[in-house]
Amino acid sequence: MSINHTRYITSIGSLKRKDNSIVFKNQKGNAYLPIEGIRELFCLNEVSLNSKFLDFISKAGITIHFFNYFGYYSGTFYPKKQLVSGRLTVQQAQAYLERRIIIARAIIEGIAINIHEILYHYYKHDKKQLKNYLDWLKKDVPRLIEKEDNITHLLWIEGLVWQKFYASFREFLPASFLFNRRVKRPPDNPLNALISFGNSILYAKTISQIYQTHLNQSISFLHEPGEGRFSLSLDLSEVFKPIIVFRAIFNLVNNKKLQVDKHFNRKLNYCLLNDAGRKIFISEFEDRINMVFLHPKLRRKTTFLNAIKLDGYKLIKYLAENKEFKPFSLKEMI
Template identity: 30%
Template structure:
């Protein structure tokens, strides 16, 4: 199996540059160094920091030079921000693409066309999750409503109605209804274990999509389905809608139904539900396997990371060349 060039720092410690490589000192509770791990610079694409980690500007400059992204999370597992390189090795952002991206956002016909394709792909991929598990889902009403939607507000309403019904089907898919019965979607903070699992996985997919958008000429601040509003980045939220059912929901169903994740993998910290470090490691092994497994796509075999980046580039071709865009369906 191909390895993913993603590294997770779950423990307290120090990340630093030494001899043109990256090292991580893992700390004990008293601040002493338990062990040191070398992370070869050519084996890194991105770093997820989930522990309390010391990081200096000298090291950050070195990471930037090598085009490495950093995703930062709070002690409770909530996403807090990214560090994006701006160096000669970075993908150059095209003024031409930026102008066309802005014009497409302001063009209601083109924006609605992209938003509909993203939402349709999200619906079909979710329906496929139910179908392959023998769960019936009457989808025609939702897809017909989406076809008839005239603006973004109506599309979002269609998506919301679909999601509400789709989540009710989870209770037919997930076997352990005592511990993981779905009642309602809650995010900040999640009210139960199933919502904590969904939030963690969705955040992971958001960041994968953001990383792949970063490797294209698209500007991650300008989205089409979601309103940019005052958030700094939003295009990855659009892209993630397509891939959350494929990469996220399936991972959740499989890990719960095989008993790989149980109630013992969660802990309460200051009244908030979070995964143990051991659970995060189990989840990431599965996520990395999903992202690096090759699937047949048209006449090629691509990993899901490559498919996500291709999806971003297909949106770019639509906004710059009017090339027909269809959301990816698994």
């Protein structure tokens, strides 16, 4: 499945090099992918490859993201990182020790601002029941996080923001797509399946964008730095979830492009998008993340995908020059 500079592989098969092309082989035969213009490969099913292929991909500057059966991100292979800065890594670590709260506050406020913008659309279209939550996001959340100096308490506030967001879905989503609570591993109903799949793809996209900066992927501020994960990608992707993942979900569900009986596989204790459902969601997701808008400060056109990288640069400015870090705002488009 081809979308812009990204190729999605959704079936079982193998990847090999053939001259200067990528060959994907499955039971239907060979599919040839010219290497020019490809930046990312998403392997959403069981795919075999060898070190010779990885060397070929590395020299071409292509990143490969791997996902497991449940649609969760498993790992990334990317070329040897060229943009390495020991000085910035030290500054990033110092900021974690000394200024973590400031950055965490900014991210949570950014989440609240963007959720507010998404829900305000429904409020304007006769969903007046959303007013109390909108007021809470706009007035109370900034006050709550401004006076909070404990990271555990900040994370509780962030969790409450998402919890109330999920509760608001009953005002504008059909009953077949509602849920009682957020269940991740594995998702237990269609809406949880969509959220988990969308968040996983966005996380991988964010990894690729941070790769293009000098930032260290393992040093984060809102999420606790942990073993075996790129926690900074979790941080920078948060404010984009309402804009990209949830906008995609709301459009597909409310316009009946995704339907429970057609696009999901249900088992005893989990629910997953089927192949047709994944292709529909990926197409919508890519349309959203590559949507072009005029950046008011840069005075040029850009995309939400590039805005993720720009947030990385904002963080660098904060770390190196102490310039205010303010994540992307859908309201201001910066």
